[in-house]
Amino acid sequence: MRLFLVLIICFFVSFWSHCQKNIYANTVDKIDLIPSPTKKFVLSRNYPKGIIMGEKFDWDIEKGEFVQKPNNGILGKALAEKVLKSFLTNENIKNEFRFGEESDPLWFHAPAMALDPQNGREFIHGLTRERSSEKKELHPNQKYKVQNWAIGFYNSRGGYEIGRVWKNQNVPLNNANFPPNTVSVKLLFTNVTTSAVPYLKNAPRWDAHIHKSVNKYNERKKNSLRLIQVDLALKYDAKHWLFSTFVYHDSIDAQNPWHRLICAGVATNAGFNWINPDYTTLFKKEFNDGKGMHLGSGGQLNGPVDNPCSSCIGCHSKAGYPNDKGNLDYSLQLEYGMEAFKDSKVKKEKIPKCEHSFAYNNTETWTIWTLIALSSCFSCILVGLKIHRK
Numbered sequence: 001m002r003l004f005l006v007l008i009i010c011f012f013v014s015f016w017s018h019c020q021k022n023i024y025a026n027t028v029d030k031i032d033l034i035p036s037p038t039k040k041f042v043l044s045r046n047y048p049k050g051i052i053m054g055e056k057f058d059w060d061i062e063k064g065e066f067v068q069k070p071n072n073g074i075l076g077k078a079l080a081e082k083v084l085k086s087f088l089t090n091e092n093i094k095n096e097f098r099f100g101e102e103s104d105p106l107w108f109h110a111p112a113m114a115l116d117p118q119n120g121r122e123f124i125h126g127l128t129r130e131r132s133s134e135k136k137e138l139h140p141n142q143k144y145k146v147q148n149w150a151i152g153f154y155n156s157r158g159g160y161e162i163g164r165v166w167k168n169q170n171v172p173l174n175n176a177n178f179p180p181n182t183v184s185v186k187l188l189f190t191n192v193t194t195s196a197v198p199y200l201k202n203a204p205r206w207d208a209h210i211h212k213s214v215n216k217y218n219e220r221k222k223n224s225l226r227l228i229q230v231d232l233a234l235k236y237d238a239k240h241w242l243f244s245t246f247v248y249h250d251s252i253d254a255q256n257p258w259h260r261l262i263c264a265g266v267a268t269n270a271g272f273n274w275i276n277p278d279y280t281t282l283f284k285k286e287f288n289d290g291k292g293m294h295l296g297s298g299g300q301l302n303g304p305v306d307n308p309c310s311s312c313i314g315c316h317s318k319a320g321y322p323n324d325k326g327n328l329d330y331s332l333q334l335e336y337g338m339e340a341f342k343d344s345k346v347k348k349e350k351i352p353k354c355e356h357s358f359a360y361n362n363t364e365t366w367t368i369w370t371l372i373a374l375s376s377c378f379s380c381i382l383v384g385l386k387i388h389r390k
């Protein structure tokens, strides 16, 4: 009888620990152990369970002014700059934005983006492969196509919604509705030399485990990247998003290189699009062709590493999963994570064994269950023998 009780307790304890383990289990970006002296990326996934009602934000005043005049580019720029300032703090810069290592982080990552076998997160800074820049796209001296890599962050409002969408580990919700004042910032780095792109002189540099060459997606090696672009998205009311992008330029007067950024413009999903004339002038000098840095389709806002045939709003308004049913409220990282998650389940065998393959490993759970099953059988036999002897 005592043995039976012990077994029942074991069963419940293991079942409970199994359930505990599975919270976000599938969404955890597990990085395979790669021998390296370098620090490893840790996913910031301690998503807030709720939002603080009536919370004050650094950009409340600027937002108030912009909402009064939502077609004023200068006000939109002031708002975007204020929001970016809350992310580019000295402390965050010093810690290399490694929020996953903090016990009570204010910024979060989108999960499952390591699953993509080609473009998935690398293990040093958690960057994912972006569109490559064709030759001469970034500067007339840029003679080769180059790789770009990036990482996105969400503030606590955004983190709350990401956690809610992914809460059910096996079936993430395919609808999202971010609360107002959700912010997402994305840092984009490029693999160029400063002779190819001179305005990136003194730009912040990160090491990352990127592809060996621009067109080969199956082998990676450590390489150095330079910051070129910082994207920003702010949900400024219940329905509207403001998008803005900032570009590094060495001539900008700021002591900290992370602040040598110029706002390229502002666009909203209410149809507003404004390009900063100072940005146009600055980059016309770089290109010497009278045109300057490319924008997006039809002069819509876009960054240097973005596809000139699209635009911030154009791409992001498609966010959904599956695209024809779910609506992911402008979050393409949610969409990419979900797609990669589904693909990894369907074609598990295709994921190569390297840091960007971290398909959720069931071995641990199965081992526990097998042990329980074996020990139950064994105990039954013992009890049976005891009864038989009596």
Ligand code: HEC
Binding pocket: 110, 128, 129, 130, 150, 151, 152, 153, 184, 185, 186, 231, 232, 233, 243, 244, 245, 301, 302, 303, 306, 307, 310, 311, 312, 313, 315, 316, 330, 331, 332, 333, 334, 336
């Ligand atoms: C060609 C399509 C495309 C264009 C153009 C584009 N983006 Fe994105 N963006 C993406 C995709 C795909 C992701 C998710 C994958 C990733 O982050 O690597 C993303 C991610 C982001 C994120 C992280 C938050 C999220 O989950 O979506 C921000 C912020 C962002 N983009 C802002 C911008 C801004 C600002 C612009 C314009 C300057 C822009 N994007 C232009 C496709 C695009």
